[in-house]
Amino acid sequence: MARLVRSRAGGYVITCFYNTVIIQNRFQGKFFDMFIKYLKSIRKRSYYYNKGVVMSNNRSLIMLVDDNATSLLDARGILADCYDICSADSTSGMFELLKVHHPDLILIDANIPEINGFKAVEILSHDPNTADISIMFLVEKYDLATYQDKLNASDIGYICKPFFGPVFIKRIETQLFMAAQQKALESQQREFRNFSANLQKMVKNMSVVIEAESQRVWELQTAVISVMAEMVECRDDVTGGHIERTRRGVGILLRNLQENHIYEEQTLGWNFEMVIQASQLHDVGKIYISDTILQKPGKLTDEEFSIMKRHTDYGNTIIDRIEAYTQPNELTRHAKIFAGFHHEKWDGSGYPLGLNGQDIPLQGRLMAVADVYDALLSQRPYKSSLSHEKAVSIIKEGKGTHFDPVLVDVFISAAEEFKHPYKNVQGENLREEMYN
Numbered sequence: 001m002a003r004l005v006r007s008r009a010g011g012y013v014i015t016c017f018y019n020t021v022i023i024q025n026r027f028q029g030k031f032f033d034m035f036i037k038y039l040k041s042i043r044k045r046s047y048y049y050n051k052g053v054v055m056s057n058n059r060s061l062i063m064l065v066d067d068n069a070t071s072l073l074d075a076r077g078i079l080a081d082c083y084d085i086c087s088a089d090s091t092s093g094m095f096e097l098l099k100v101h102h103p104d105l106i107l108i109d110a111n112i113p114e115i116n117g118f119k120a121v122e123i124l125s126h127d128p129n130t131a132d133i134s135i136m137f138l139v140e141k142y143d144l145a146t147y148q149d150k151l152n153a154s155d156i157g158y159i160c161k162p163f164f165g166p167v168f169i170k171r172i173e174t175q176l177f178m179a180a181q182q183k184a185l186e187s188q189q190r191e192f193r194n195f196s197a198n199l200q201k202m203v204k205n206m207s208v209v210i211e212a213e214s215q216r217v218w219e220l221q222t223a224v225i226s227v228m229a230e231m232v233e234c235r236d237d238v239t240g241g242h243i244e245r246t247r248r249g250v251g252i253l254l255r256n257l258q259e260n261h262i263y264e265e266q267t268l269g270w271n272f273e274m275v276i277q278a279s280q281l282h283d284v285g286k287i288y289i290s291d292t293i294l295q296k297p298g299k300l301t302d303e304e305f306s307i308m309k310r311h312t313d314y315g316n317t318i319i320d321r322i323e324a325y326t327q328p329n330e331l332t333r334h335a336k337i338f339a340g341f342h343h344e345k346w347d348g349s350g351y352p353l354g355l356n357g358q359d360i361p362l363q364g365r366l367m368a369v370a371d372v373y374d375a376l377l378s379q380r381p382y383k384s385s386l387s388h389e390k391a392v393s394i395i396k397e398g399k400g401t402h403f404d405p406v407l408v409d410v411f412i413s414a415a416e417e418f419k420h421p422y423k424n425v426q427g428e429n430l431r432e433e434m435y436n
């Protein structure tokens with residue numbers, strides 16, 4: 001324990017064997033340095049010297065503010081063994097001290113002249129540098145009635161003068177404990193807010209990165225599929241633009257299904273954009289069909305037609321191979337269905353499996369309409385293109401035989417939308433001898 005007591009000569013004398021002491025500015029020099037060295041040698045606790053006050057790093061600092069010298073001395077005498085103390089005999093002195101100290105607790109006389117304790121508390125609470133300091137009023141016992149209302153209205157505690165040692169120390173301990181708890185709580189809340197803010201920022205940044213990456217993958221995927229589809233189309237030059245037009249046709253049908261709440265169960269969970277993209281691969285199997293068949297200017301023989309029909313299975317095989325390099329996903333799943341079932345017919349007379357009705361996956365039924373409509377309007381070496389009206393009429397005739405009757409109704413209601421990509425196509429002498 002370290003003690004600082006006034007000497008007979010008017011200075012200060014240190015009696016110290018353990019902890020921290022209070023020391024005046026005047027008490028410096030060789031002896032002071034030796035004393036500090038001694039303190040450090042006998043204790044592992046750290047000390048620092050700050051504007052006249054020697055303080056340990058782990059003792060609370062209490063600032064006493066009172067114009068009554070006796071009160072200051074009394075308080076210091078009671079508290080100095082347990083706490084670091086600094087003091088001021090006026091509020092202006094307190095503000096000066098606060099420029100160099102940040103006490104854990106301020107004990108301020110409620111009735112101090114100039115700026116009284118209540119006003120000083122208001123100033124301190126509005127200053128961000130001092131707002132976190134715990135404060136208690138010191139009130140003369142005989143003045144208590146005078147300040148009772150103000151004290152009751154304030155959320156700041158008070159201690160009556162003259163001090164009664166054990167009670168005084170207990171009140172200070174309790175106040176410092178509560179202040180420490182409050183600071184710890186605020187610190188935790190601050191840390192949590194910072195953590196939460198950082199987490200949100202991190203998630204936001206990650207989302208941006210993931211979104212950008214997803215967009216990049218989507219663009220790459222779109223490009224690869226489009227190029228694959230174009231490569232197939234280039235070999236089958238009698239149907240130039242077929243992929244793009246059927247893709248658009250499927251899109252029109254899907255949008256109308258959605259708007260009219262048709263087949264909602266069958267399209268539940270579909271990413272329409274992905275479905276439309278996948279539709280471009282419906283004829284990808286044609287890459288395995290020889291040019292002599294694919295580009296034959298006339299009607300196919302039965303044998304050639306049976307070979308041509310294999311493009312549905314070939315399409316499945318190709319997409320299986322794509323999946324072998326990646327993972328089965330929504331795009332390839334739709335693409336396989338488009339490729340495998342777009343030549344099935346509602347009455348079971350289609351290929352490759354001869355499925356009928358609702359057994360044909362919706363993707364296949366959608367493409368059947370879009371594919372035939374495009375074939376009817378396309379000019380080929382062995383036929384001219386049909387008019388939109390004629391094509392609509394033929395598809396209407398196929399309702400319930402070739403095509404899903406519900407989809408034919410949807411097609412008819414949206415027929416004007418189909419017209420657009422064909423507006424430059426001329427001629428109407430159809431030889432209804434298409435391979436399908």
Ligand SMILES: [Fe+2]
Pocket residue numbers: 282283311342343
């Ligand atoms: Fe096909």
